[in-house]
Amino acid sequence: MGVLFAKSYVTQLTDNVKRSLEEKLRNGELSTHAPFGYRNCRKDGKAFVEPDNHAPIVCEMFQRYATSAYSLRSMRDWVFESYAIKKPVSTIAHILKNPFYCGFILHGEKLYPHKYEVLVDKELFDKVQSVLGRMHKTPHKYCGKPFVYRGLITCSECGCRITIEEQKGHIYYHCTQHKGKHGARYVREETFNAQVVQALSDICPTDEQYRILIEAMQKECANDEEKRKAILAHLVSERSKNEKRAERLFDLYLDGELDKEEYQARRQELNAERTVLNRQIANVDNNTGEWFENIQSIMDLVKNAPLLFEQSSKIPLKRQLLKIIFSNLELSNNQLRYEYNKPFNLMTFREKCPTWSG
Numbered sequence: 001m002g003v004l005f006a007k008s009y010v011t012q013l014t015d016n017v018k019r020s021l022e023e024k025l026r027n028g029e030l031s032t033h034a035p036f037g038y039r040n041c042r043k044d045g046k047a048f049v050e051p052d053n054h055a056p057i058v059c060e061m062f063q064r065y066a067t068s069a070y071s072l073r074s075m076r077d078w079v080f081e082s083y084a085i086k087k088p089v090s091t092i093a094h095i096l097k098n099p100f101y102c103g104f105i106l107h108g109e110k111l112y113p114h115k116y117e118v119l120v121d122k123e124l125f126d127k128v129q130s131v132l133g134r135m136h137k138t139p140h141k142y143c144g145k146p147f148v149y150r151g152l153i154t155c156s157e158c159g160c161r162i163t164i165e166e167q168k169g170h171i172y173y174h175c176t177q178h179k180g181k182h183g184a185r186y187v188r189e190e191t192f193n194a195q196v197v198q199a200l201s202d203i204c205p206t207d208e209q210y211r212i213l214i215e216a217m218q219k220e221c222a223n224d225e226e227k228r229k230a231i232l233a234h235l236v237s238e239r240s241k242n243e244k245r246a247e248r249l250f251d252l253y254l255d256g257e258l259d260k261e262e263y264q265a266r267r268q269e270l271n272a273e274r275t276v277l278n279r280q281i282a283n284v285d286n287n288t289g290e291w292f293e294n295i296q297s298i299m300d301l302v303k304n305a306p307l308l309f310e311q312s313s314k315i316p317l318k319r320q321l322l323k324i325i326f327s328n329l330e331l332s333n334n335q336l337r338y339e340y341n342k343p344f345n346l347m348t349f350r351e352k353c354p355t356w357s358g
């Protein structure tokens, strides 16, 4: 469990109106330059992307290329001869591989459905990819529409993935039953949500518990700080003793009470000791109460989790929350089974856990 991640998660939620690029992508908006065949424009005062007069060329390129009658070079030549547009082969390839034309923005390794007019349908696009496929064999994973539990739940009966269907405004989850039918039922997303909120509430401390915990940690932290200061003081005094010894040693040498060899041997000893002391002092100096901040972040997270999950409309944030706190999500009949990740498995603040917990 990434403590720092939990921390950044909390921060992210606290200043909640951060419109990131990711969010823009999820809204299906292109924030970069429109590809060939489209133009950037404004619509109702907002940035928009729409097909331009090159759009028919793109359509025809896909149709022709899908026939397998063209190589990338002959496609380049055809574009030039027909439209007097000069494009290098690499650009031709780029156009034919760009899923934007069939409705998706490629960002990183993910595809996000966009909200603009498409120039070719998915079938034609896929056909072109399979023709291109002789060179390029890695198909993109279509992330499709984001759903809260997509890919996170398996069937407890057969171990298959739980898949999603949208019907009449409701989202249903059910086992794919790839390994054979077993009468899997459809479960509404709301059912899962209610169970997750309950599971999050089970590890959520009350205000009183939260206050006591934070106080206890602060005390612990103060104790640590006292110990740290005591150790530091001890080390510093040891070092000054060492320095005084070195001075005295030098005096003895000057007074002729030590010969050079003996003096040098002892001085070396003292130097070595001082090096160790300096290192120890630096270590203790740096060791401040960072762990306290980390634990407080986790506490803040569990404290807010039920409300965040219930009220946030941001699906990726909900998914992050699920991934941070739970593992082994399984669907068993209508019930979610789960395990808490560390350290949340230790946070059983409520006396009684509901019977459906995993």
Ligand SMILES: [Zn+2]
Residues within 6 Å of the ligand: 155, 156, 157, 158, 159, 160, 175, 176, 177, 182, 184
């Ligand atoms: Zn199943």
